Amino acid sequence: xxxxxxALVLLGAVAMLSIATAAQPPLTGSWEAARGPNNERLYxxxxxxxxxxxxxxxxxxxxxxxxxxxxxxxxxGKWTHKGSDIVISYANTNIKDHLRYVAREPLxxxxxxxxxxxxxxxxxxxxxxxxxxxxxxxxxxxxxxKANPEGDAQGEPQAPAAAGAR
Numbered sequence: 001x002x003x004x005x006x007a008l009v010l011l012g013a014v015a016m017l018s019i020a021t022a023a024q025p026p027l028t029g030s031w032e033a034a035r036g037p038n039n040e041r042l043y044x045x046x047x048x049x050x051x052x053x054x055x056x057x058x059x060x061x062x063x064x065x066x067x068x069x070x071x072x073x074x075x076x077g078k079w080t081h082k083g084s085d086i087v088i089s090y091a092n093t094n095i096k097d098h099l100r101y102v103a104r105e106p107l108x109x110x111x112x113x114x115x116x117x118x119x120x121x122x123x124x125x126x127x128x129x130x131x132x133x134x135x136x137x138x139x140x141x142x143x144x145x146k147a148n149p150e151g152d153a154q155g156e157p158q159a160p161a162a163a164g165a166r
Contacts, residue, residue, distance in 0.1 A: 025084055025101040031119050031136035034110050034143035044088070044119075044136055052079040052088050054130050075130055086119060088131070097131045098122045109135065110143040 032043035041057040054075040059068040077090040084101040098121065105118035117138040125132045137143060 025103065026117070027081055027086065027101060030139035032139040032141065032143075033131075033134040033136055034145045036145050042130070042134055042136075043139060044131065046079055046086075050078050050080065052077050054088070054090075056130060085122070090130075093128075095126050095128050097125065097129050099131070099136070105135070105137075107143075110137075112143075116141070 028046050028048045030043055030045050032041065035041055038059060040059075041055070043055050045053045045055070047053075054077070055072060057070060057072045060071050061068050075090060077088055079086060079088045081087070081101075086099040086101065088097040088099065090096070099119040100122050102118050102120055104115035105120065107114050107116055119136040121131065121133050121135070
């Protein structure tokens, strides 16, 4: 009888652990902001080991060069989470980004119907933050920011005609 009770308790503990694990949002992997009008990219890679890489890609015109070159910069740090709240700490600084996981963020902000997983900034961003107020969508995707008639990004992203909702 004691063995049966012990087995049931062990089975219940395993089931509770699997339920708790399943309840955690799927945070690891790549998260990308909508691309800017000049094809700028900002994406964050959350590693399973608590490490983070913040990547920016953009084009620059070097002095004396006829064409633009694509540049990629990476910043490294650590990330932690408690429930749906994520804190990204930049290496060797006191800069922190606070984000919240949203399982079904409406895609209206990128000109699509439906919803998709996203990381949304919470509170005021540090002025030296690379993420700032950008919403990061679970990658891969091809969401794009709209440009206003003057050619500046409005911050309201849209998807190219060929992209579909996920």
